[in-house]
Amino acid sequence: MPANGEVTLxxxxxxxxxxxxxxxxxxxxxxxxxxxxxxxxGVCAFPTISREPRIVFPVRVKSKKADxxxxxxxxxxxxxxxxxxxxAGQNRET
Numbered sequence: 001m002p003a004n005g006e007v008t009l010x011x012x013x014x015x016x017x018x019x020x021x022x023x024x025x026x027x028x029x030x031x032x033x034x035x036x037x038x039x040x041x042g043v044c045a046f047p048t049i050s051r052e053p054r055i056v057f058p059v060r061v062k063s064k065k066a067d068x069x070x071x072x073x074x075x076x077x078x079x080x081x082x083x084x085x086x087x088a089g090q091n092r093e094t
Contacts, residue, residue: 021044
């Protein structure tokens, strides 16, 4: 490696157990006694779904008044999605 050059290191992490794994990797340049350390962290977790309303629901309102009729909007103050009026008692074939 030339002076002021760089080397890309590619590490692969694999675990069958859930958790966070911390490890310090040590490197040495050939011909010297100087040791370089690189701190590494690997995390193994279950996939999760975002529960943040600002990401999941594209149409949001801060609050809803008592007489408001909302259609397909998330109400932030109530932590609730408003579907709007639902048709009830009508036959689907007509």
